[in-house]
Amino acid sequence: MKSVVVLGGYGNFGRRIVAALAHEADARVFVCGRDLRQATEAAEESGGSAEPRRLDAHAADFTAELRKLGTTIVIHTAGPFQGQSYTVPRACIAAGAHYIDLADGRDYVCGIKTLDEEAKRSETLVVSGASSLPALSSAVVDALRTQFSSIESIDHGITSGARPPGRATMDGVLAYAGKPFKQWRDNEWHPVHGWQDLMRRRYPDPVSGRWIASCDVPDLDLFPERYRPVRTVQFRAGVGPATSMFGLWLASWLVRAGVISSLKSWVPALHRTATTFARFGSKCSAMHVTVRGVDLNGEPAVRNWFLLADQDHGPFIPCFPAIALARKLLRDEVSERGAMPCMGLLTVDDIISVGDGLDLRVVPG
Ligand SMILES: NC(=O)c1ccc[n+]([C@@H]2O[C@H](COP(=O)([O-])OP(=O)(O)OC[C@H]3O[C@@H](n4cnc5c(N)ncnc54)[C@H](OP(=O)(O)O)[C@@H]3O)[C@@H](O)[C@H]2O)c1
Secondary structure: OEEEEEEOOOOOOHHHHHHHHOOOOOEEEEEEEOOHHHHHHHHHHOOOOOEEEEOOOOOOOHHHHHHHOOOOEEEEOOOOOOOOOOHHHHHHHHHOOEEEEOOOOHHHHHHHHHHHHHHHHOOOEEEEOOOHHHHHHHHHHHHHHHHEEEEEEEEEEEEOOOOOOOHHHHHHHHHOEOOEEEEEEOOEEEEEEEOOOOEEEEOOOOOOEEEEEEOOOOHHHHHHHHOOOOOEEEEEEEOOOHHHHHHHHHHHHHHHOOOOOOOHHHHHHHHHHHHHHHHHOOOOEEEEEEEEEEEOOOOEEEEEEEEEEOOOOHHHHHHHHHHHHHHHHHOOOOOOOEEEEOOOOOOHHHHHHHHOOOOEEEEEO
């Protein structure tokens, strides 16, 4: 019997991962976090055979606990990953368990390669960013690039509905509001600032026009290397309500101007407000990937890929890559070992098929 430990197993994304894996035959799934009551509730809700455990991912005895549970795979959703050290993947390697996380922290995902030798020695697979970015985004670009002889630019983004993500996601993405980071543009690194460069993006109906702004994500480092000699890589994200986007944009200017040091202390209040008003807002979300370059006939070409979600099914999507990869590992279908960002391990179909039955639609264009 194989065992899957889901850290943050009763969080926003963790509970969806638990619910998806709790029905896997021949696998025990442990719902883990620092609160046993919430873990027990999530295990009961999962409708499968999930078991609750109190487990602190950063406790000194974490490796020993993983060994006690006979852990085969750890899925780490206990962010924020911005600023987190590699104690969790190192503990997994020491316990001989495969490691998968949903990280969106740029340094965290890109730096995971530093654990490659350790992971290979223990014959484990250590994968960071098994989520919308960079797992799904890179799988889409990998598929689109077959239509190009050379890629000049990649522009991608995500717009959510009114329903907010979990606290860890909000903590992570608001931490860089108004802060500078580098973006690859016209073959050079340029400084941009978090939640600025506001632009209106058109999505197919029912999502339609949405405001999106610059975000600091792993793809900004990973894509210029993976899709060399691409000249420009941009990523923007946004939330459904336009008022929230303008509020966030204005607040990012307060940070940039030095009026406030960070939006981190605002997160609890913003999260409560967004949760209260979510039912009045849109239930639609979308992801886009636009690749420009030269096609196989030598002509300038543009290819778009959209993923549209309705009925508040968008928040399932960031969980799909981790679920797909865990299922493959449980079935011994992955031979790679070592530490890497989640690119090239899953195809678009591997990822999207996890959502069969949900209100999701892929629109090429
Ligand atoms: N790469 C991408 O495209 C992408 C997209 C979206 C989200 N994400 C990532 O997904 C992560 C999870 O987001 P979320 O919305 O699910 O957050 P969430 O609802 O706040 O869930 C985080 C969970 O982690 C648990 N946790 C925190 N510290 C822990 C510890 N030391 N040991 C064990 N469990 C701990 C929390 O429970 P307790 O505090 O009770 O322990 C909570 O259940 C975010 O950090 C974000 O980085 C990635």
